[in-house]
Structure formats: structure tokens, C-alpha cells
Amino acid sequence: MSATLGTLLKKLNPSLSIRVFERLDQVANESSNPWNNAGTGHAALCELNYMPDTKDGSLPNPSKAIAINEQFQLSRQFWSWAVSNGVLDDPTTFISATPHMTFVRGAKDVDYLSRRYEALKNQPLFSGMEFSTDPKQIAKWAPLLIQGRSGDEPIAATRIASGTDVDFGAITRQLFAHLKDQGVDVITSAEVKSVKKQTDGTWNLKAKTSNGTQMVNAKFVFVGAGGWALKLFQRSGIQEAKGYGTFPVGGQWLKTDNQELVALHKAKVYSQASVGAPPMSVPHLDTRVVNGKTSLLFGPYATANPKFLKNGSILDLPLSIRPANVIPYLAVAVGNFGLVKYLVGELLKSKSRKFESLLEFMPTAKPGDWELLNAGQRAQIIKKDAAKGGVLQFGTEIITSADGSISGLLGASPGASTAVYAMLEVLKSAFNSEFAGWEKEIKTIMPSFGSHLNSDASAAAKALADTAKTLKL
Ligand SMILES: Cc1cc2nc3c(=O)[nH]c(=O)nc-3n(C[C@H](O)[C@H](O)[C@H](O)COP(=O)(O)OP(=O)(O)OC[C@H]3O[C@@H](n4cnc5c(N)ncnc54)[C@H](O)[C@@H]3O)c2cc1C
Incomplete structure (x- = not known):
């Protein structure tokens, strides 16, 4: 997210001075690392949760799926612009054409999938x-x-x-390398500890680095801390973040590098969620291309874990509880008992029980071919709700202070795939007065910006073909 926002900001206003703090010793080692996420270019081509079934057997509503796809097209256009302008390296280093499939079993889901197909085939x-x-x-x-x-x-x-498989870690590293070339300071092993508003409206940030403490004063702060965003928002004290909480969902994968199996599967195959499973923890059997090597990945298995980041602390959840969010937290714990039970159940499953889910996708799978790895943490949003006290939300939400001086993103889905759309939303809300003046340039980077691409069949076909050509898909 930060790498994308920095690249957009530097392009739109090259005179800006930007400093990036990363607490780990390298960028892209949390959720954006390729082995911490599934690398699905989420365009709602295969994920059933964007288009749930209807109760009366009518065609499911495609509007959410279309909106996600349109957001993903902005990413494809941004990455294409970046490749054409030397910002990103050869596209084979970060994206590959990978068909997206949905596979279902049983008469009920077969009927649902056929109606989903009917609703989408002419879009x-x-x-x-x-x-x-x-x-x-x-x-x-x-x-x-x-x-x-x-x-x-x-x-x-x-x-x-x-469909596509995307290495979001490679994109992140390449975007930061380009930003460094343009004079942006990217300081690693530097953890932002405090974010304090000054009387003149600017912010003082204190970061603990390997060389001691660094202070910086900034007119604008982007809280690009992934799962830790809530912590930093709470330290900033802004009103707009009050009442929010984070519900962390851990993950695990099965991975195989057996090239005989890899050769037999070139697709990302999604299916239905198990009862009680959070929508973004639907296991899928995926082709995964990382550093030029192809593997198969199955998962994620959701697990209970109180950390907000993979390299976070088990105190993340308890220390995030505040008077303003205690009711939402309690309401979510009580109202989502099925989910909590499911996550604890998943945590207690042995490797062989986990393997049973893979056998449902791939009946000939052999345990010896697969290793179990830990995935990243998904920090889902908990927010106030007038009727229920608090709700769990599986999407993302941009939080921006009223004066636009601090902004960030809470939540985890659809995630890295729609980072470009999300960061355009940050620009709109935080750089309100400049934004109108930037729109023309944004359109040269992303021709479909501001339009509903799916409503114009020839523009949609051209956008898909142009980006496929530049991205070598
Ligand atoms: C299991 C799993 C599967 C997923 N699958 C997909 C998928 O298939 N497709 C998709 O599009 N998305 C997927 N996602 C979501 C996607 O990975 C994330 O939405 C995206 O990577 C988030 O990017 P980010 O920049 O916000 O956060 P991150 O990549 O987590 O980066 C945040 C950075 O901030 C740093 N940081 C945190 N606090 C501080 C601090 N105080 N000071 C300094 N640095 C700090 C962290 O170390 C980290 O490097 C998945 C996520 C998970 C966990």
C-alpha cells in the first residue's frame, strides 16, 4: 500500500519529500510477502464470496463482483504504466497469466455455479x-x-x-527501489513508536531505529502499517479511528514443489467455504510463481492467533482494547461465536485432519509431497454498529482525519490486488484540494479511472488486451 501511494504521490507531485519507516530489516516481509498471501489477482473471476447465492434460486447479483474487477483493472493499468516507464521491471518478475477456476460439488452448488455463470458470462x-x-x-x-x-x-x-497470479512482494520491492532512486528515504529496522499532532497541524513521528531514535515532522502521514495500523491510529488519537478494533485471523498453507504435480495444475481453483469459515479463508488450490519458480499452494487454513502482524505480538489484541471499542469487541465475540469456534477448531486440527480438505480438491494428494507453512495474518475490521453494538467487516476501510493530515487503511480484503484503487481513495480524501488538478494525469496512467469500465464493452476489451500485452499475460 505504502509503495503504491508513494509512487503515485511522487508522480503527481515530484517536489514532495517522502520518508518511509519499516520496522523489519526488509520491506515486503509482512502480508505483501509472496508466501504470506495467496497472490491471487482478485478480480472476482473465481471467488464466490463476492457473489453469494440468492434465497429464491434467481440469478445472483453481479454488481459487487463487477466493482472488484473494475478496481483490479486499475491495478493492471497502473502496473502496465509502471512497466512502460521503467518503474517496474520485466512483468514476468511479478505477474503471470493463471486461469481462475471455481470448482463445486453437489447438486445445490452445481445449480448455484451455473446461475453465477449465467449472470457473468455476458459481462x-x-x-x-x-x-x-x-x-x-x-x-x-x-x-x-x-x-x-x-x-x-x-x-x-x-x-x-x-486470471493472474501476482507476486505482491516483488512489486513492493521494485516500487520502493524506484522511489529510492528518486530520493525517497526508505529506512528499514525503524519502528514508528509515536505519532503526535502539533499545534500547527503537522505531525511529529518518533521511530526507534538501529542507530537510535529518529524524529520527523510531516505535513501528511500515511499509516501503511498493515495489521498494526490500528495501533498507530490509536496513538495518533484521531477521532475518526475511535471505536474500531481488529479481529486477527491467522493462516497456514500446504505447499508442494513436486514438479510433476505442478505441471498438471495451471490454475487458481476456488470453491465454497466450510460452514462458519470467514469468507476470505476459503481454501483454494493454486499455481504460485515466485522468483521464477512454480509451486502449488493449498489453503489458507484459518487459525486463531491474537497477533495483528505475523511478526507482531500476542499482546496485540488485548492491548488494542479501549473504552471506545470494548463494546464492539464484545458484540463481535458474542455475535460471531460460530466463527470463533471454527477458528479454534482449525487451530486444533492436526496436519492429517488439514490434509482431508486438500483431498476434497485433489483426491490423489499424498502427504509426503506437501509441507505446512505459516501464512500472514489477516487483520479484519471490527467497528461500531448502532443496532448490534459492533460488527465484523471483511472488506477494507480508509480512515482519514477531518483535516486530511493523516490517513491509512484498516482491513484485509480484497487486499493487495486493489491497492491502487485503495490508494486513489486515500489521495481523494487526504489531498482533497489538489486531487481535481491531478485527475488528468491519473487518467494518463489509468485510462479507466473515473469510469465504469464494465459498462463499455469495447473499452473493457481494449483495457484487457492492452494490459495483457504490456504485462506479457
Ligand atoms: C493469508 C493471506 C492471504 C492473502 N491472499 C491475498 C490474495 O490472494 N490476493 C490479494 O490481493 N491479497 C491477499 N491478501 C491480502 C494482502 O496480502 C494484504 O492486503 C496486503 O499485502 C496488505 O499490504 P499492506 O501494505 O497494507 O501491509 P503489509 O504488507 O503487511 O505491510 C505493512 C508494513 O508495515 C510495517 N509496519 C507495521 N507497523 C510498523 C511500525 N510501527 N513502524 C514501521 N513499520 C511498521 C510492517 O512490518 C509491514 O512491512 C492475503 C493476506 C493474507 C494474510
Whole structure:
């Protein structure tokens, strides 16, 4: 998020002086690290949670899926601009064409998937989506899903070739390297400890670095701290962050580097969530390309863990409780008992019990091929709710102070895929007076900015084709 915002700001106003503090010894070692997230270029091509089923068997509403896809197109356009202008390296270092599939079992979900397909097949940004209930066809798309299956239950799949696998860590490192070349200070092993508003409206930041304490005074602060954003907002004391809490969901993956298996699976395959599972913890079987090497990843398995960052502290959750958010926290704990029970249950599952979920996707999977790894932490939003006291929210939310001097992002989904859209929202809310003057330049970087790309079939086809060409997809 910070790397994207810094790149946009430097492009729109090259005279800005920017300093970046990173508490770890390298950038991109938290959620944006490729092994801490799934690398799905979330465009709602295959994730069912953006388009839940209807109660009456009618076509599911595609509007949320279309909106996510339009946001992802801004990322594709930004990365294309960045490649064409030497900001990002060769696109094969961070993105690869990987078909996105949805695979379901049982008559009820087969019917739902067929209606989801009907609702999406003529939407311009979903052009090329295919649907099948034929095991032979599905086996052509992804053989590992079908091998070893008895064939006595109904199955269905959709597939769309325009999906992507993205190494968000590589993008982050490359964007920061470019920012450094432009004179931006990127200071690692430097943890921001305090954020204090001054009487003149500026902010004083204190960071603990390997060389002692560093102070900086800034007109604008972006809290790009991922799961720790809430902590820094609380230290800033801004009214707009009061009442928020963070519900951390840990994750684990199974990974295989067995190249015989890798060769048989070129797709990201999503399915239905288990009962009680949070929507973004739906396991999926994925092609993953990192540093030129291809592996298969299965997961994430959600787990209970009170840390807000993978390298955070088990005190993160208890120390985030304040008088203003104690009711939302309690309301979420009581109102989401099913989720808490599910997470604790997942935590207690042995590796062999976890393996059973993989067998549902890939009946021929052998435990010896797969290793269990820890994924990143997802910091989901808890916020006040007039009726319920507090609610758990699975999306993201931009928090900006009334005077626009401090801004940041809470929440985890759809995440890195829509970082460009999210950072444009930060610019709009925090740089309100400058934004109108920047719009023309933003449109040269992202031609679909400000429009509904999916409403214009020829513009959508052109955007997909142009970005596919530049990004070598
Ligand atoms: C299991 C899992 C799977 C996911 N899958 C996907 C996916 O498939 N597709 C997708 O688009 N998104 C996915 N996401 C979400 C995505 O990874 C995140 O939304 C995104 O990486 C967040 O980027 P960020 O810059 O906000 O945070 P981060 O990448 O976490 O960066 C925050 C940085 O701030 C630093 N920091 C924190 N506090 C301080 C401080 N006080 N001082 C200095 N530095 C500090 C941290 O060390 C860290 O480097 C997934 C996330 C998880 C956990």
C-alpha cells in the first residue's frame, strides 16, 4: 500500500519529500510477502464470496463482483504504466497469466455455479468465462481435480483464462527501489513508536531505529502499517479511528514443489467455504510463481492467533482494547461465536485432519509431497454498529482525519490486488484540494479511472488486451 501511494504521490507531485519507516530489516516481509498471501489477482473471476447465492434460486447479483474487477483493472493499468516507464521491471518478475477456476460439488452448488455463470458470462470484464459439468472437460482444465474421483456426485466448474497470479512482494520491492532512486528515504529496522499532532497541524513521528531514535515532522502521514495500523491510529488519537478494533485471523498453507504435480495444475481453483469459515479463508488450490519458480499452494487454513502482524505480538489484541471499542469487541465475540469456534477448531486440527480438505480438491494428494507453512495474518475490521453494538467487516476501510493530515487503511480484503484503487481513495480524501488538478494525469496512467469500465464493452476489451500485452499475460 505504502509503495503504491508513494509512487503515485511522487508522480503527481515530484517536489514532495517522502520518508518511509519499516520496522523489519526488509520491506515486503509482512502480508505483501509472496508466501504470506495467496497472490491471487482478485478480480472476482473465481471467488464466490463476492457473489453469494440468492434465497429464491434467481440469478445472483453481479454488481459487487463487477466493482472488484473494475478496481483490479486499475491495478493492471497502473502496473502496465509502471512497466512502460521503467518503474517496474520485466512483468514476468511479478505477474503471470493463471486461469481462475471455481470448482463445486453437489447438486445445490452445481445449480448455484451455473446461475453465477449465467449472470457473468455476458459481462464485458468476464468475457471468455466457460462453464462445465463434464468431468472430462474439467479434467482438461485441471486434471488434479478429477483424478481419483469416483464420479458419483455432480460437479461443476467455471474457468476464465484472463486470471493472474501476482507476486505482491516483488512489486513492493521494485516500487520502493524506484522511489529510492528518486530520493525517497526508505529506512528499514525503524519502528514508528509515536505519532503526535502539533499545534500547527503537522505531525511529529518518533521511530526507534538501529542507530537510535529518529524524529520527523510531516505535513501528511500515511499509516501503511498493515495489521498494526490500528495501533498507530490509536496513538495518533484521531477521532475518526475511535471505536474500531481488529479481529486477527491467522493462516497456514500446504505447499508442494513436486514438479510433476505442478505441471498438471495451471490454475487458481476456488470453491465454497466450510460452514462458519470467514469468507476470505476459503481454501483454494493454486499455481504460485515466485522468483521464477512454480509451486502449488493449498489453503489458507484459518487459525486463531491474537497477533495483528505475523511478526507482531500476542499482546496485540488485548492491548488494542479501549473504552471506545470494548463494546464492539464484545458484540463481535458474542455475535460471531460460530466463527470463533471454527477458528479454534482449525487451530486444533492436526496436519492429517488439514490434509482431508486438500483431498476434497485433489483426491490423489499424498502427504509426503506437501509441507505446512505459516501464512500472514489477516487483520479484519471490527467497528461500531448502532443496532448490534459492533460488527465484523471483511472488506477494507480508509480512515482519514477531518483535516486530511493523516490517513491509512484498516482491513484485509480484497487486499493487495486493489491497492491502487485503495490508494486513489486515500489521495481523494487526504489531498482533497489538489486531487481535481491531478485527475488528468491519473487518467494518463489509468485510462479507466473515473469510469465504469464494465459498462463499455469495447473499452473493457481494449483495457484487457492492452494490459495483457504490456504485462506479457
Ligand atoms: C493469508 C493471506 C492471504 C492473502 N491472499 C491475498 C490474495 O490472494 N490476493 C490479494 O490481493 N491479497 C491477499 N491478501 C491480502 C494482502 O496480502 C494484504 O492486503 C496486503 O499485502 C496488505 O499490504 P499492506 O501494505 O497494507 O501491509 P503489509 O504488507 O503487511 O505491510 C505493512 C508494513 O508495515 C510495517 N509496519 C507495521 N507497523 C510498523 C511500525 N510501527 N513502524 C514501521 N513499520 C511498521 C510492517 O512490518 C509491514 O512491512 C492475503 C493476506 C493474507 C494474510
